[in-house]
Amino acid sequence: KQEVTQIPAALSVPEGENLVLNCSFTDSAIYNLQWFRQDPGKGLTSLLLIQSSQREQTSGRLNASLDKSSGRSTLYIAASQPGDSATYLCAVEETSGSRLTFGEGTQLTVNP
Amino acid sequence: DTAVSQTPKYLVTQMGNDKSIKCEQNLGHDTMYWYKQDSKKFLKIMFSYNNKELIINETVPNRFSPKSPDKAHLNLHINSLELGDSAVYFCASSSTSGGSYEQYFGPGTRLTVT
Numbered sequence: 055k056q057e058v059t060q061i062p063a064a065l066s067v068p069e070g071e072n073l074v075l076n077c078s079f080t081d082s083a084i085y086n087l088q089w090f091r092q093d094p095g096k097g098l099t100s101l102l103l104i105q106s107s108q109r110e111q112t113s114g115r116l117n118a119s120l121d122k123s124s125g126r127s128t129l130y131i132a133a134s135q136p137g138d139s140a141t142y143l144c145a146v147e148e149t150s151g152s153r154l155t156f157g158e159g160t161q162l163t164v165n166p
Numbered sequence: 167d168t169a170v171s172q173t174p175k176y177l178v179t180q181m182g183n184d185k186s187i188k189c190e191q192n193l194g195h196d197t198m199y200w201y202k203q204d205s206k207k208f209l210k211i212m213f214s215y216n217n218k219e220l221i222i223n224e225t226v227p228n229r230f231s232p233k234s235p236d237k238a239h240l241n242l243h244i245n246s247l248e249l250g251d252s253a254v255y256f257c258a259s260s261s262t263s264g265g266s267y268e269q270y271f272g273p274g275t276r277l278t279v280t
Contacts, residue, residue, distance in 0.1 A: 153214065154211065156210070
């Protein structure tokens with residue numbers, strides 16, 4: 055059974071700092087990995103999707119990497135801003151069109 | 167131009183009642199899902215449908231019954247609501263026939279059972 059763990063559970067940083075969020079999964083036979091952002095009381099916004107054959111994806115200040123063999127992914131946020139404050143969720147999909155298995159999230163606070 | 171929409175956004179009801187949540191996607195996706203986010207914010211799959219066919223049916227009480235009238239809609243009906251059903255329910259959709267394979271989520275329905 056796939057299990058996804060995110061470390062740290064919470065992170066507070068000053069504005070402008072670069073930071074890394076970590077995600078690990080127990081079964082390396084994944085189809086893809088997706089990073090989401092969830093603001094309080096809101097839905098999920100997809101940030102980046104990395105397919106199993108890829109090593110990383112970039113979007114603006116965000117860079118996600120995937121090391122499938124070791125069961126790890128990182129989300130790097132450059133030059134953090136207060137608007138980045140949210141919960142970041144990592145999820146893995148084992149086959150196309152199957153369930154996403156989520157981690158418990160990292161709650162990020164960026165202080166002005 | 168909303169991609170995945172859910173109604174209602176908030177639902178407050180009493181124990182024992184029956185309620186439905188509706189979901190629609192206009193992305194042309196062939197697969198739709200229901201996830202539940204509990205009070206600890208943990209998200210877990212409940213059901214998925216591909217081309218109106220049930221694909222995933224997690225260990226969910228049979229008081230929960232999904233229905234997919236067509237590829238663009240997936241509704242969730244809940245009978246005899248219990249206090250423990252209080253949660254946020256998210257609908258999502260994706261394409262399995264090419265493209266980015268991302269799952270796109272609706273805004274959620276916050277269900278409160280009193």
